[in-house]
Amino acid sequence: MINVDEIKLVSGISWRNVWRNSRRSFLTFLTIVAGVTLIIFMRSLQNGGYSQMIEDSIAPLTGHIQIHEKGFWKNMTLEYAFQSDYELLGKIRGIDSVKEVSPRIYAGALMICGNSSAGAEILAIEPGAEKRITTMHQYILPGGRYLEEGDSRSVILGSNLASNIGAETGDTVSIVSQGFDGSIAAENLTVRGIFRSPNVSYNRTLALIPFEQGREIFTMEDYVSSYVIRTDDTDYVPVVLQEIKKIAGEELEVMPWDELMPEVLQFIAMDRASSHIFVFILYMIVAFGILNTIQMSVFERIRELGIMLSIGTTPGRVFSMVITESFFIAVIGIAAGLVTGAALSYYFTIYPIDFSEYRAEMELYGMSTLVYYAKMKASDFFITSGFVLVLSMVFTFFPARRAAKLDPVRAIRHL
């Protein structure tokens, strides 16, 4: 049975106790506010950084979801292709929050310019649709341009590939490979532009050609290597993925970005693990801050508590009183901490931390993400407040028990 009067009494006394030594309460309160603020802010920065990292690594080329014939991703050869299906394309376009879907042809080839040659990955794309899926067109170096609808015999080269074979915008390069039917595939192409993307491996090997040109060179008939899909937001990917899996045939593999680029998630997992350690330290600072101040408040009031006990207050009531005091402070502190944490995070959502000035240095370390903004997540707020509340209760338990177990006779004489 819950005794309402008892609760009223204890909470009333505790509430007054909180304010009786307001400076002490304020210290505890500050510890909690600072801890919660920092944790919320750090989590928000992490969320933002991770989504930006994901976005930056999948945006240039990968898209959100790709569909291939089963085995393509493992083998990455032209041999794995499927018959383009306009009905399926239409159905995918019809799914909510699918922004764009576009076919591609992928093949390895030898690229020749003058007397030099190098291995290259040829990707045949539809320039118009691709602009809505990927950001590669933003990385074209001055002097050149991206592929356009109606381009024929055109190619866009990665910057390192271009310099390896000594090709410049306007030059003619040749590609030699094998067609889908096994015949020799070869064509002379004019370099329309050169791109330098944040992903160095694309710059080293990738060459983009118009989709129709690719179909012709590799004798694809109506076969394609992949469909690439972009949704309105990375968060919609799991839902859209399930929808597509329902309508795609058995012989197709439907892969989300996190399967296409597992290294991004691996990096994030590693980074998250190290951040857990940091957050743990923050939690501990909060916990010991609470332990310290509550302990002090109990010490300070030994005489008072002794009198309470000797005039008949039960040890249980003293125990609840101390716990409730701490509870009040914690709840107010957490609430204030959430507000300041949200405010701080919001500032960095609008004004992200920008490392663009250090682009060259960052790229040297393989970091392509230059802008870090904060992104708040409701779950962080719940988890953080829950954790801090539980911690403050657990760490108040010891001083509260100490207060309850005081020997009244000795406590009264305590100075």
Next chain:
Amino acid sequence: MIRKILLTLFSFLIFTVTVYAENATEIIRKSEEAVRGNSQISRIEIIIKTRRWTRKLELKSWENRLEKKSFSEITAPRKDAGNRFLLINQDMRQYVPKLKKDIKISPSMMLQAWMGSDFTNDDIVKESSITKDYFHSLEKEEKVDGHSCYKLILKPRPDAAVVWGKIVYYARKGDYLPVREEFYNEHGKMKKIMTCGNFRKMHDRVIPTDYKMQTVGKKDRYTRMIIRAVKFNQTIPASVFTLQNLKRR
């Protein structure tokens, strides 16, 4: 005293190994000589089966083994006809009629699949030599496909630019013709098997005329090379192995 005995034993051991090695090298040399002659002019059919398609190519080929020169031209199907390959020593070039120019196949590409087949460029033009680039040792005799064969182990010489870590070569006793070759990578894992069959008399000698190359672990694909006609030890005019011949329209 013990040292002396050991030394004697050791020298015996070395002696036996050398004797064996010489025999093995001799077998390989004879095998190569029997199959390829000093030079050959041939018409070859290549059947490539992959997971998706089977296609047949026809080639004409000229080879001067002693001078390490070879020239070949695809004659069918129409789509690929006119593609020519020229190898002089280490230098391989391909003429692609569609590009109207010849391209150099760099040494790093010698080990890539030739036209999507299970053969590498190197297999086709035989740039590396199983006689010169490998140490040979005779293992034992074994029966393969009904032929009693010498089993030879080929290990690459340290300075040889070859891809295989080991080749097991089965040569028929009597005429030393190859029956089967197994190719292992540097970790000792078998990667490819070539079986030689349809032993027939071509021109002046009996040779295997049907070579089937299979990649281990890829059951749905193989490449067969069938020798349709061949003439050995003919004088091939030097003009065959020239860039002019490669690029002629």
